[in-house]
Amino acid sequence: MSVEAYRVRGPTALGRDPRRFWNLTRTLAATDWKVRFYGSALGYLWSLLRPLMLFGIVYFVFSYVVQAGAGVEHYGVILLLAMILYFFFSEVTAAGVTSMVDRESLLRKVGFPRAVVPLAVALVAAMNLALNLVVVAIFVVASGVQPRWTWLLLPIPLALMLVFATGVAMLLSALYVRYRDVRPIWEVVLQGLFYATPILYPIEAVIGHSQTLAKIALCNPIAAIIQQSRYLLVGGTSLGEGLGSSALAAIPLVILVAVTVLGFLVFDRMAPRAAEEL
């Protein structure tokens, strides 16, 4: 029996064994998922019912009271899709902020790849998103949207959303270890982003008001992803049209990549010392 000796270099973000990384991530996500619905009679159904009920309220207010969706085809479906995507982003990042601190007892007792913690949070939210998308699919069929070949491209914006939300969560969780003000700040930012993103109002309304304002709004990666998902699902204004040129769609993409890379780098820098700074 000759086992190779290996050097202990302390904790890193990713570790040296991808299989172990995945095992840890899915185990933590699975237990989180179980704990979340612990003690509720309806269990997993809540992850469907909660956004549906919220959507019902918002749909009623914005279709009949404010009439923001006037003249927009499939406003209900668009509203639901946009809300669900934004909920996903907000769930990953809001839970992500405190994730390292919440897992303090694990981080201080076991040496494991530190990025498992925010990634498990993202995985739980992704499971939730998958269930919510089933609801969207039902609505799409019920609203009589014609099937389009662009549906095949929908995984691309969804994957980008997953990457972006994870990157932001890593950035925030790393900062929160040292600066506890990150949480209240991020709560406000999430509120602001919600209204800065064309969710309740369609982007066409902004374009009608000011071309420039619409372009600025669509530089936000979340807005860009939601707008493009909407276009791929039911048609309307594509991201390129909203920005004035398809080439300009690179702007939100570059911002997305830059923020995600920054998030990873900041996390990677913090990871080796996480256990002692908590």
Next chain:
Amino acid sequence: MSAAPADDVAVKADGVAKSFRLPTEQVSTLKERFVHPTRRRRHEDLHALQDVSFEVARGEVFGIVGRNGSGKSTLMKCLAGIYRSDAGEMWLRGRMAPFIELGVGFNPDLTAQDNVLVNAVMLGLTPEQSRARYGSIMDFAELHEFAELKLKNYSSGMQVRLAFSVMVHVDADLLLIDEVLAVGDAAFQEKCYDVLQQARDEGRTILLVTHDMGQVQRFCDRALLLDRGRVVAIGDSRSIARQYTELNFATPLQRESIVARSTSARRGLGGAVTIVDAWAQSVSAEGRTVLVERGEPASLAMRVRFDVAAEDPVFVFEVVDEHERRVLVLSSDRTLLRSGRHAAGDELDVVVAFENYLAPGRYWIWPRVSAAGGEELLAFREGNYPFAVSGTGAGGAVMEVPHLFELHPAPSMQQPAS
């Protein structure tokens, strides 16, 4: 930079150092950073570990002992990959499982099955392995009938049993155990010992952090003594246990000299005095013996060689019993005020006679020599010199002193009331 360890080495640490920053002014909000952007963050460095080097052979049980704050837990956490060391290298061979705490990842709202899964995966199993071993884990913990219960409904004893059972089933090649065996009742501890014994028989390598010198002597092949982040000594568990005890009961000044002496001894500089031998003697044996009759005049002796000249050294004989309790301390500075001047190369037999009232049983002589004044320790022998006291009528006490019973009528009986 050192090379990879030899084939039979399971753990190697070479010059490991770790310090923590203790901020004197905690700056933990962004506001403070904005309000005082130029103010340097002041901090003090706490050197938790300095230049720690050791090797553990495969299949060895290796103790890490030291007082509170000596850095033993930090060393464990560096080895377990929880902390990153500042300097030096550490090598491990084989799959390592850290037991810094029992039941890592336990969640009170989940059932035993879910908790076993998380705990075992954290400790290095795959989820599939963990599920496969679940039945046997519950068997070992004797908790099958409570499998459906949420963990918060378990008693603390049951939780410990469950956690320990997972630990037993992780079967790593290399176990890092940090005082987790201190929990639980006596029966549980016995079970822990059995498991440790078994792991050791299976050839696993075990690093055990502990305060309990009984554990060290019972299980460890060798041990390492840490004091304030530095290695004081590495050696067989009995001698390390003795040094730990000495360090623990020493005055701060003595402690300095113990650490300094051990450090210089390890560097091969040698001490000023060498204790060559120590023994017991009795009148009836006409000299050296290992058996002394209780109640008979007896003597303890040590042979000392002076490597450098010394003036008025203090000779001390400690006698400890089987439980390492000190039952007798005979120090030359109490009776023999000046022991004289001794030139380098001199050899001297120091003998102390005493009335032997020790109860029958086994004892060990721990000889030591201090410099004049008694504070600076020059030598104490790492080896043990046993002797036994024979006799009858041991009542379980350590001493049987001459005594005389008398019976007197109570005064009230002597003078009846008139």
